[in-house]
Amino acid sequence: MMVLGLETSCDETSAAVVADGRRTLSNIIHSQLVHQRYGGVVPELAGREHIRRIVPIMEEALGEAGKTLADIEGFAATFGPGLVGALLVGLSFAKVLAWGTGRPFYAVNHLEGHIAANLLAHEEIGDHFLTLLVSGGHTMLIKVEGFGNYTVLGRSVDDASGEAFDKVAKILGLGYPGGAEIDRLARQGNPAYIRFPRAIPDPARLDFSFSGLKTAVALYVKNHPPEEIHEHLADIAASFQEAAVDSLCDKTAIALRRTNLPALALSGGVAANSRLRAKLQEICDRLGVGFMYPPSELCTDNAAMIAAAGAIHLMRGERTPFDVNAVPYQKLY
Numbered sequence: 059m060m061v062l063g064l065e066t067s068c069d070e071t072s073a074a075v076v077a078d079g080r081r082t083l084s085n086i087i088h089s090q091l092v093h094q095r096y097g098g099v100v101p102e103l104a105g106r107e108h109i110r111r112i113v114p115i116m117e118e119a120l121g122e123a124g125k126t127l128a129d130i131e132g133f134a135a136t137f138g139p140g141l142v143g144a145l146l147v148g149l150s151f152a153k154v155l156a157w158g159t160g161r162p163f164y165a166v167n168h169l170e171g172h173i174a175a176n177l178l179a180h181e182e183i184g185d186h187f188l189t190l191l192v193s194g195g196h197t198m199l200i201k202v203e204g205f206g207n208y209t210v211l212g213r214s215v216d217d218a219s220g221e222a223f224d225k226v227a228k229i230l231g232l233g234y235p236g237g238a239e240i241d242r243l244a245r246q247g248n249p250a251y252i253r254f255p256r257a258i259p260d261p262a263r264l265d266f267s268f269s270g271l272k273t274a275v276a277l278y279v280k281n282h283p284p285e286e287i288h289e290h291l292a293d294i295a296a297s298f299q300e301a302a303v304d305s306l307c308d309k310t311a312i313a314l315r316r317t318n319l320p321a322l323a324l325s326g327g328v329a330a331n332s333r334l335r336a337k338l339q340e341i342c343d344r345l346g347v348g349f350m351y352p353p354s355e356l357c358t359d360n361a362a363m364i365a366a367a368g369a370i371h372l373m374r375g376e377r378t379p380f381d382v383n384a385v386p387y388q389k390l391y
């Protein structure tokens with residue numbers, strides 16, 4: 059089944075064509091630059107940018123896939139979670155396309171989209187696996203027992219991991235979004251330079267917490283002379299990253315042991331982090347479980363993962379009524 063997916067939940071305008079929920083024929087992603095000067099996403103500007111870009115980006119996605127609207131057998135768009143004004147653009151447009159062409163429509167949960175990114179990248183993924191979803195808005199350990207059957211084992215009780223990376227990047231005077239910049243800088247730094255706190259060490263709980271770590275970095279920067287901070291920027295970035303990655307890895311290892319699942323699938327924007335990938339690979343090798351993560355362009359927001367998730371539901375005959383609304387705080391079922 060040929061599905062066109064649209065993703066406009068935050069600051070990426072994206073359209074993609076995916077075949078059978080597994081093969082990406084095109085995945086056009088426009089990251090909005092308008093927010094950079096504000097150091098964070100401005101919701102009203104995001105919505106306006108999506109309106110300006112959505113039609114040419116959809117046309118580009120069709121063109122690159124070598125398809126026309128007549129070839130599309132189903133439409134999918136994110137309905138939540140995300141910014142309501144941003145979500146409404148892609149969601150409304152997908153409804154219009156489905157209505158106009160008489161083809162089916164499915165409204166995709168953005169978090170399920172992130173889980174589906176691994177389906178596009180790994181043929182061998184199987185039905186049962188543990189997902190560590192680490193993004194700008196979420197940090198969750200999810201037991202997957204067949205697509206659509208999820209049990210949330212743990213989640214962040216405060217900031218999301220990506221949010222922590224972005225806030226620390228801001229404290230260190232790096233650009234926005236700062237996760238990738240911290241990753242790059244940390245490669246030249248000493249991860250043992252400062253021992254920042256690892257929160258919630260209690261192995262009985264699979265939850266995460268990152269706001270204390272963020273505050274620890276902020277206090278460290280406040281209490282040391284600017285020249286020293288400047289000289290050791292890479293060491294501080296590496297030390298922060300090590301603490302964040304350790305917290306994620308510890309709980310993931312416990313969850314893998316507890317659930318006996320055969321594989322770990324990492325997803326979301328922070329899944330692009332090189333240190334996190336390397337440490338999880340070590341853990342999975344040691345435990346004898348498979349480890350997979352999507353290529354970086356499928357980690358951060360993109361429409362291919364939305365089309366993939368939508369395609370699976372559409373191929374099962376599931377349809378979303380046209381009166382579905384955008385839901386900013388939508389949970390993963």
Ligand SMILES: Nc1ncnc2c1ncn2[C@@H]1O[C@H](COP(=O)(O)OP(=O)(O)OP(=O)(O)O)[C@@H](O)[C@H]1O
Pocket residue numbers: 068139140168172192193194195196219220221223224235236237238239241326327328329330331332357358359
């Ligand atoms: N290499 C990296 N290392 C660490 N963090 C990274 C890296 N690359 C991207 N990120 C982070 O990923 C986040 C963006 O991911 P994503 O697009 O999945 O989040 P989101 O869509 O904003 O949130 P959500 O999906 O929860 O609604 C940002 O916080 C960014 O800093």
Ligand SMILES: [Mg+2]
Pocket residue numbers: 168172193194327358359
């Ligand atoms: Mg996302």
